[in-house]
Amino acid sequence: MSAIVSRFQELDVSHRFLHVLIWFNVLPHMPDHPVWISVMALLFLVWRLLGDMSHRPSPRRWLTGGLSIVCALGVFLQYKTLLGQEPGASLLLLLAGLKFLEVRAYRDYMVMAFLALLLLMAKLLINQSILLTTFLFLDVTLVTFYMLYLHNPNQRLDFGNLWKSTLVLTLQAVPLLVLLFVVFPRFSTAFVRRQQIPIEASSGFSNEVNPGSVAKLASNNQLAFRVSFPNQSVPGRRDLYFRGGVLSEAHGLKWTEGDPGLRRFRGNFDNQDSRVLVQEVFLEPTNQNWLFGVDAPIGMKLPSEGRSVSVMQGNSRIFRTRFPITNKFFYRVKSLPTYQERLTNWKRAQYLDVSRVSAPRTQEIVDQIRLESSSQRQLVSKLMTYFATEEFRYTLSPNPSETIDQFMFETKTGFCEHFAAAFGVMLRFAGIPARLVVGFQGGEPGLIQDYIILKYSDAHAWVEYNVDGEWVRVDPTIMVAPDRIDRGGQNFFRDQMSLAGVDQVEPYIGAEWVSEIRKWAERANLVWDQADLYWTQFLLKYDFEYQKEFLKSLGVESGKRWVFVLFVIMGILALLLLYRLLRFYFATDIDPTLATYHSLLRSLSNKGFQHEIFEGPLQTSDRVDTFLAKNYSDRPTIGDLMSLSEKVFKSYIDLRYGASAGPDDLSAFKRDVRLLKSKL
Amino acid sequence: MVFTKGKKGVSGLASPRVYIVPTGFGFAFVGLLTAIVLTGATYGNNLVFSLSFLLMALFVVSMIKTNNNLKKLHVRFLSVNESEVGGLTDFHFEVINEGRFIAQALQFRLRDPSTTEHLVVELKPQTTMTFRLSASPEKRGLFKVPRVHLRSVYPLGLFRSWRYFQSDADYYVYPKPSGHRPIPYLSLSSEKKSPLSSLTVGGYEDFREHRRYVPGDPVSRIDWNQLAKRDQLLLKQFEGGNQPIINVGWEHASDLDVELCLSQMSQWVMDSEKSGLQYQLKLPEVTVAAARGREHYKRCQRLLADFKN
Numbered sequence: 001m002s003a004i005v006s007r008f009q010e011l012d013v014s015h016r017f018l019h020v021l022i023w024f025n026v027l028p029h030m031p032d033h034p035v036w037i038s039v040m041a042l043l044f045l046v047w048r049l050l051g052d053m054s055h056r057p058s059p060r061r062w063l064t065g066g067l068s069i070v071c072a073l074g075v076f077l078q079y080k081t082l083l084g085q086e087p088g089a090s091l092l093l094l095l096a097g098l099k100f101l102e103v104r105a106y107r108d109y110m111v112m113a114f115l116a117l118l119l120l121m122a123k124l125l126i127n128q129s130i131l132l133t134t135f136l137f138l139d140v141t142l143v144t145f146y147m148l149y150l151h152n153p154n155q156r157l158d159f160g161n162l163w164k165s166t167l168v169l170t171l172q173a174v175p176l177l178v179l180l181f182v183v184f185p186r187f188s189t190a191f192v193r194r195q196q197i198p199i200e201a202s203s204g205f206s207n208e209v210n211p212g213s214v215a216k217l218a219s220n221n222q223l224a225f226r227v228s229f230p231n232q233s234v235p236g237r238r239d240l241y242f243r244g245g246v247l248s249e250a251h252g253l254k255w256t257e258g259d260p261g262l263r264r265f266r267g268n269f270d271n272q273d274s275r276v277l278v279q280e281v282f283l284e285p286t287n288q289n290w291l292f293g294v295d296a297p298i299g300m301k302l303p304s305e306g307r308s309v310s311v312m313q314g315n316s317r318i319f320r321t322r323f324p325i326t327n328k329f330f331y332r333v334k335s336l337p338t339y340q341e342r343l344t345n346w347k348r349a350q351y352l353d354v355s356r357v358s359a360p361r362t363q364e365i366v367d368q369i370r371l372e373s374s375s376q377r378q379l380v381s382k383l384m385t386y387f388a389t390e391e392f393r394y395t396l397s398p399n400p401s402e403t404i405d406q407f408m409f410e411t412k413t414g415f416c417e418h419f420a421a422a423f424g425v426m427l428r429f430a431g432i433p434a435r436l437v438v439g440f441q442g443g444e445p446g447l448i449q450d451y452i453i454l455k456y457s458d459a460h461a462w463v464e465y466n467v468d469g470e471w472v473r474v475d476p477t478i479m480v481a482p483d484r485i486d487r488g489g490q491n492f493f494r495d496q497m498s499l500a501g502v503d504q505v506e507p508y509i510g511a512e513w514v515s516e517i518r519k520w521a522e523r524a525n526l527v528w529d530q531a532d533l534y535w536t537q538f539l540l541k542y543d544f545e546y547q548k549e550f551l552k553s554l555g556v557e558s559g560k561r562w563v564f565v566l567f568v569i570m571g572i573l574a575l576l577l578l579y580r581l582l583r584f585y586f587a588t589d590i591d592p593t594l595a596t597y598h599s600l601l602r603s604l605s606n607k608g609f610q611h612e613i614f615e616g617p618l619q620t621s622d623r624v625d626t627f628l629a630k631n632y633s634d635r636p637t638i639g640d641l642m643s644l645s646e647k648v649f650k651s652y653i654d655l656r657y658g659a660s661a662g663p664d665d666l667s668a669f670k671r672d673v674r675l676l677k678s679k680l
Numbered sequence: 681m682v683f684t685k686g687k688k689g690v691s692g693l694a695s696p697r698v699y700i701v702p703t704g705f706g707f708a709f710v711g712l713l714t715a716i717v718l719t720g721a722t723y724g725n726n727l728v729f730s731l732s733f734l735l736m737a738l739f740v741v742s743m744i745k746t747n748n749n750l751k752k753l754h755v756r757f758l759s760v761n762e763s764e765v766g767g768l769t770d771f772h773f774e775v776i777n778e779g780r781f782i783a784q785a786l787q788f789r790l791r792d793p794s795t796t797e798h799l800v801v802e803l804k805p806q807t808t809m810t811f812r813l814s815a816s817p818e819k820r821g822l823f824k825v826p827r828v829h830l831r832s833v834y835p836l837g838l839f840r841s842w843r844y845f846q847s848d849a850d851y852y853v854y855p856k857p858s859g860h861r862p863i864p865y866l867s868l869s870s871e872k873k874s875p876l877s878s879l880t881v882g883g884y885e886d887f888r889e890h891r892r893y894v895p896g897d898p899v900s901r902i903d904w905n906q907l908a909k910r911d912q913l914l915l916k917q918f919e920g921g922n923q924p925i926i927n928v929g930w931e932h933a934s935d936l937d938v939e940l941c942l943s944q945m946s947q948w949v950m951d952s953e954k955s956g957l958q959y960q961l962k963l964p965e966v967t968v969a970a971a972r973g974r975e976h977y978k979r980c981q982r983l984l985a986d987f988k989n
Binding site: 154 | 701702705708709712715716719721723724725726727728729730731733734735736737738740741742745784785799801802833834835836837
């Protein structure tokens, strides 16, 4: 190891810095790409490192060129396209690795710095946490350091001084960054985002529930989303049912979605009902398009109007985005506690359909209970109590059951989806329209308790039935495991696991001390979560409308006009600058005499006179004379023409090679040339 | 382009303006910025926007830095070592940092591309540094000291700023010494010795003075006694009572083309100065009385340089 370190230290300083820069930018990309792409990029880096250490020259251009074509082809085969965020990022990663292989001159070093910035941008598209924000600043500082090093001619490397200059430069940029952040218009481009291909099947819901599918989700302790309630206090845990999807086709323990009837949501968000509950949801990337809201959502609002992400609405108050969510995503939801829907006969039949289910023993029980109850509501509560009276067990790892009857009478252990699926079927047997709802329930409050953290362990399934034109939520799990609802999924499963001996962290000495530490760790975790939320909230919320509001609160008159004005001013300045720069770059410091002379030669050549590059003006003059005598001999003024030509050449020689000439001579020369040109 | 309006510098003269334009990489950087802004807008990603803003801010800060790096510098012409056509003329300048910050990575050049370049790594505030730029002149004559081109891409290479410093001083370019005609001597009364023998033995007769030893001098003429006394190598110099005088006269080469004639005369002047004999210069309208030494040599060569037909 130390041998490698010392060999690395022997490298040219600029190469050492370049290695640090590139590895620093490539490594965070490793988990984001298909394995072969990550490995390939890493291989290029290692190749370069080994080559540098053994002082081998960088590979030939044809090799890297060929490899880049192969890489582009590979990326295309992987994604079936080269456009879009993921294929773009993958291609960028590979090409950066390849470019790194052939770094030779100053130009290449600069290009690498730019590529590092592009890699950073690709990373920022995937993740916007506090950690990444810190990384952003670190990385830009590193790139600045690197560029500063490239332009520092000092042979003795003064590390301290270089860092000092870098920090000064970056810190001086910060005020401007803040100003730009506040005032730079958050316009959105007209580019439609391409459909993104999920990198892997992500942990999320799908449009069907099988026995064990929610349980599998719930064993995942990952963050799903956070919710805050801007206008109200946080509702009680028993009311926190976040609807995600509605499954209306019963197959037994398996339920499927059927046709959700998705269409573009164009509803009005400004519902002034006092019972409306507004939530702000910060969704972690799911690679899916489900949007969650407290039972039952009636409207959604995305941060910016005209954003390329559009919301779709399903038949039964479910909301989806058009494309899978691959970034952190912020939206507002409005919910109403009641959900009225008069069912048409056709729909009613749909919600009563048990044709795909076969559970004769369950049907028997239901029929029995049905005879004993007088009203539908009573029937429902009697069916619920059935779960409490029988010996059912609620667990993450139930004994497998294939059919409803097997679950109801043999295994009697299940997770929420077993109970919900069975209960939904029972309701349908009893002639009550019912459906299965999946989503999240409960959640843990954040540090300051003004928001709720939902993890996948809060995933849940429950049932809705329709009585008198109203959908009523009913959760059979509460009868079996009330703790799951009251304490929340996260705590419930932690307790259950330690009971089952899965979680063997507690040692037998200093147990108190350990639990103290764990408490602190949990607290620290919450602080971090809070900070991360605030940051995410800020980044996600600061869109065009928020910006307008913010500027208004600062006293800046807003409206669409200022964006327009700002862009026009910027545009004019940019054009002026461009004009001056173009004039600068294309201005030739040519002598006006020479320019005039050349214009004469050009018009002569148009008439057929060939000027030779090696001739001096004297020779040219002689040849022009013969040329004129030959071609213009038919003109009566041929004598004048020839004397004019002679005069022009003579004054050119005087002006260009003569001892002294004033501005008058030049203008006379120009006039003569014009005259001669007009006569040709 | 950012202009610095002329301010009074150290010399009391108006300071030349600083020009600044983006380099090719500066333009590429703007392209990169645009791409990042558009990406931020497409994905509604404020962190990507932040990256672009940070880079924009760095772009602007580096522009100001590149400009300021040169703003408080002043270049002054000190002296010139004149040379003949095809030789190397050395110009000596000094650069003064009148500002409060270190100026870094300064490149100095004369405007002529065939000249040498001088790189100053850093110049601390309120300090001066002398440097030399050499040019290889192609024409004889009297010229203005060429303007100094000071430029820098410091700190990030995104902008290039430059300034020109013009001096009022003149310098001469001597004619290129060439020609193989024998050195002409002035016919003096003392015709005892042939010119050739006087050239070889002349100057050894009477002790005149001491001068500092320079490598290449004959060791036999070192005054070893003086070394003991003064701890310094001194050379004994002698004077002959009847040395011939060299006559670098126009008439000896006037049959040649003017330039060739001047070259021949320049060659004679050079050889005469080396020989240690006195020489006089005769041009059609001027005559310089016989003498020798650095000043005399310079005077003769300058006359030849500035000769007008």
